Amino acid sequence: MSPRAGKPGPTPHTLAFVESPVQLLNTLEWAHAHAPTLRTEEGPGAGFTLVVLSPTDPMTRGQLRRMAELAREEGHEVRWEEARGGPAAPFQTIGGLTSLLRRARRVVMGDPFSRYVQLLLTITRARELVVVDDGTATMEFVGQLSRGERLVRWHRKGGRPGPRDLLFAPVSSSARRRLTPGGDRGVEVFSSMPIEETPRGVTVTANDFSWTRARFGPPRITKGADMVGTSLVETGVVDGDRYLEAVKALAGAHGAARYFAHRRESAEKLHRLAAETGLEIVRPDLPLELIARRGPIGRTILSFPSTVVHTLPLALAGTDVKVAVCDIDPAWLTENASPRAQGFLSGVTGTARDVHRLSMVRAV
Structure with missing residues (x-):
């Protein structure tokens, strides 16, 4: 080009x-x-x-x-x-x-x-x-x-x-x-x-993502759960080891099979996730709203606080897909995280509509 x-x-x-x-x-x-x-x-x-x-x-x-x-x-x-x-x-x-x-x-x-x-x-x-x-x-x-x-x-x-x-x-x-x-x-x-x-x-x-819904789908829905990745480690907000343990705990609790990587997640981190959690790492070629709308997509989508907890329910309106969000434990934050980080992330989750709130997982 x-x-x-x-x-x-x-x-x-x-x-x-x-x-x-x-x-x-x-x-x-x-x-x-x-x-x-x-x-x-x-x-x-x-x-x-x-x-x-x-x-x-x-x-x-x-x-x-x-x-x-x-x-x-x-x-x-x-x-x-x-x-x-x-x-x-x-x-x-x-x-x-x-x-x-x-x-x-x-x-x-x-x-x-x-x-x-x-x-x-x-x-x-x-x-x-x-x-x-x-x-x-x-x-x-x-x-x-x-x-x-x-x-x-x-x-x-x-x-x-x-x-x-x-x-x-x-x-x-x-x-x-x-x-x-x-x-x-x-x-x-x-x-x-x-x-x-x-x-x-x-x-x-x-x-309201009306273009996305008109252009793609409706998706084929699978029985299992999918997980959405986040770049909070790459931006220095969340500790990498704590994040890996949290993903492992969340995937195990809900039977997730696939992990849709954020475009900014590092290759090293994703390799560790695959090796230690058994999740299939998917590198989407389009924004997740379009990927989910095209399908196939899990009946449950697991996420930490991020944009998708607001956008996916809109893109997937009219389907049976459930979006579930897990809060960030303050113990996961790095010492370099902004003082506003915890409050902002809590606000992202708290203001999300049409999502299921999950109990905070404990990463050791």
């Missing part, structure tokens, strides 16, 4: 930026929900330009390429940017996008915490900004915007900002101002997550 795949077309009213498969999925869900408006603005086919700011992780890149194929099938132009392909890549990417950014009337983004996206926001003159789900981080983003706080990911350890944070602070502050409604500038949050603090002037639109 060439760096800028897709047929050139007229300047789009809508320009979308994604950096992960889930962001791209939720951009397609947003487009499906707003199809009448897009048909009017963009013309026949209701397509717009979707820019993939490609990461370097092979698993993420693979899923993004599969999602890009689906986006093209839906009539959207996909522009693939090797945005992290070397020291000069950011300058080349931003330079190549500047003209589009300045002419676009609406910008859709999947990760307002991304420094790349924040930098692009300083260029655009778009009067409409849309934030689509990037998982549980959306909950934190909306809360921080409501409280007027600087944009910081929830799993980052508290304390003083580092040198890079201080250097980037003016850009981050500018992005936060751009994401605050005012004058003729509107902000929409398109989310399947529970949002309790809605910033003044922000429009919140519910993502």
Whole structure:
């Protein structure tokens, strides 16, 4: 695939930026929900330009390429940017996008915490900004915007900002101002997550995964249980040994046979899980919502606190699949975990609808 795949077309009213498969999925869900408006603005086919700011992780890149194929099938132009392909890549990417950014009337983004996206926001003159789900981080983003706080990911350890944070602070502050409604500038949050603090002037639109349900399934349901992996070890929140013991205990208690790995889970960790738990490790080629909807999928899906405890019940609505979530024991947290980690993870579980709560397993 060439760096800028897709047929050139007229300047789009809508320009979308994604950096992960889930962001791209939720951009397609947003487009499906707003199809009448897009048909009017963009013309026949209701397509717009979707820019993939490609990461370097092979698993993420693979899923993004599969999602890009689906986006093209839906009539959207996909522009693939090797945005992290070397020291000069950011300058080349931003330079190549500047003209589009300045002419676009609406910008859709999947990760307002991304420094790349924040930098692009300083260029655009778009009067409409849309934030689509990037998982549980959306909950934190909306809360921080409501409280007027600087944009910081929830799993980052508290304390003083580092040198890079201080250097980037003016850009981050500018992005936060751009994401605050005012004058003729509107902000929409398109989310399947529970949002309790809605910033003044922000429009919140519910993502019910109607595109996913229309496009895939219903799935074939097996009798057993499947488990969903998490990257909490990789982000430094949960101790690796404790996590392995918890997975082993949970899988044994519920007879799980398969473990759907998160795209950020390390190969070493997954090898240990396979060897010590006997679980079949599955590396999905698409976001789990689509994998589950295509099937086959277990009658019970086991998960620790993560985005999927909110999204899977929506994607699997109308089926007999049960999503069960197990809380994180505070003893599993690392000494480097953010002071906010336990409260945030508990909130992810506590606000989930249509899930079964499991007793906390004890990892020794």
